[in-house]
Amino acid sequence: MVERSEQILLEQARAGDEESFARLVDTHAARLINLGWRMTGSRDQAEDLAQEAFLRLHRSLGSFRGDSSLSTWLYRTLSRLAIDHLRREKLKRKIFFFRSADSEQADPVDIAPDPGTGPGETLLAMETGQRVRHALQQLSPQQRAVFTLRHDEGLSLQEIADTLQLSQGTVKAHLHRAVTSLREELHDLRERIGS
Amino acid sequence: MKRTDCQPERLTLYHYHELEETERQRVADHLAACPACREELEDLNRVLRLADTGRLEISNLERQQFTQRVSVAGRRRKRSRIPAWGLALSSATALGLALILLRPGITPQPQPPQQQSSRIFADIDMLQNFDMLDDLDLLENLDLLQEMGDLG
Numbered sequence: 001m002v003e004r005s006e007q008i009l010l011e012q013a014r015a016g017d018e019e020s021f022a023r024l025v026d027t028h029a030a031r032l033i034n035l036g037w038r039m040t041g042s043r044d045q046a047e048d049l050a051q052e053a054f055l056r057l058h059r060s061l062g063s064f065r066g067d068s069s070l071s072t073w074l075y076r077t078l079s080r081l082a083i084d085h086l087r088r089e090k091l092k093r094k095i096f097f098f099r100s101a102d103s104e105q106a107d108p109v110d111i112a113p114d115p116g117t118g119p120g121e122t123l124l125a126m127e128t129g130q131r132v133r134h135a136l137q138q139l140s141p142q143q144r145a146v147f148t149l150r151h152d153e154g155l156s157l158q159e160i161a162d163t164l165q166l167s168q169g170t171v172k173a174h175l176h177r178a179v180t181s182l183r184e185e186l187h188d189l190r191e192r193i194g195s
Numbered sequence: 196m197k198r199t200d201c202q203p204e205r206l207t208l209y210h211y212h213e214l215e216e217t218e219r220q221r222v223a224d225h226l227a228a229c230p231a232c233r234e235e236l237e238d239l240n241r242v243l244r245l246a247d248t249g250r251l252e253i254s255n256l257e258r259q260q261f262t263q264r265v266s267v268a269g270r271r272r273k274r275s276r277i278p279a280w281g282l283a284l285s286s287a288t289a290l291g292l293a294l295i296l297l298r299p300g301i302t303p304q305p306q307p308p309q310q311q312s313s314r315i316f317a318d319i320d321m322l323q324n325f326d327m328l329d330d331l332d333l334l335e336n337l338d339l340l341q342e343m344g345d346l347g
Binding site for chain 1: 203204207208211213238239242243245246247248250251253258259261262263264265266268269270272
């Protein structure tokens with residue numbers, strides 16, 4: 001359910017108060033951008049997806065009844081947008097033969113070190129980051145969404161099922177396949193890093 | 196110890212604390228007696244630790260800029276809906292006038308049905324090409340991609 005303060009902001013936004021809508025955006029922006037970043041691996045893309053989710057909220061203000069929390073509604077919308085985006089990207093790559101889904105190297109831009117990391121970061125840690133990002137890219141869009149929501153966002157399987165409108169059994173299967181795929185992709189790395 | 200108790204799916208759920216209490220206890224008992232599954236679980240824990248991607252730090256300024264960006268995009272989208280109605284109305288008016296004013300002499304001659312339908316298909320193909328990259332359903336239904344999918 002929507003919290004009281006949020007309910008007031010929603011009502012004011014519904015009445016056309018742009019400032020109230022901006023406050024709602026400000027409250028949820030960081031979490032939503034983070035979710036988009038984890039799902040796509042790109043900050044720019046994450047911001048675009050988050051923006052689209054907020055614009056859809058703006059368009060749906062009249063019909064938003066508050067049965068689920070605003071946060072859940074935004075999570076659901078962004079997850080679906082991210083899954084569609086990942087599916088589209090995968091198909092585009094297939095069409096243009098830029099790289100095959102499972103054999104060639106990842107795009108150098110995608111696997112470049114995070115600019116936020118400090119200069120003291122070791123080569124091994126950088127390689128680990130690149131390999132993990134690459135391994136995550138190999139997951140199917142739904143596997144990646146389920147894995148991100150469980151592993152990074154800490155949602156329960158039931159919450160993920162509600163968010164993605166899947167059965168709990170399907171969520172379990174996606175999660176297990178995602179974990180299996182990551183283990184296969186990172187097989188050599190975990191041996192080098194050791195226990 | 197039964198070999199059938201070694202189920203990797205359950206280890207994933209065990210790691211994420213997604214098993215009910217009795218099931219969780221059963222897996223814990225099994226792990227105590229099965230070195231292979233213990234090794235499997237340790238391995239799984241190691242990989243999942245590697246997969247911790249951390250958190251994107253977003254400063255207050257960046258958040259404000261993003262909020263501003265959403266507000267501007269919202270206003271722009273709202274404005275763009277109004278001219279769309281105007282454009283549709285003026286197009287309909289122009290079409291109506293053209294139908295009234297166009298004399299029969301300059302009306303295009305009807306084409307044979309077969310020629311007409313092939314042109315329609317060509318036009319549809321062209322339109323689809325323009326929109327292809329943004330139309331997810333269309334992309335997924337392309338025969339080429341389905342064949343590629345079958346080949347792995």
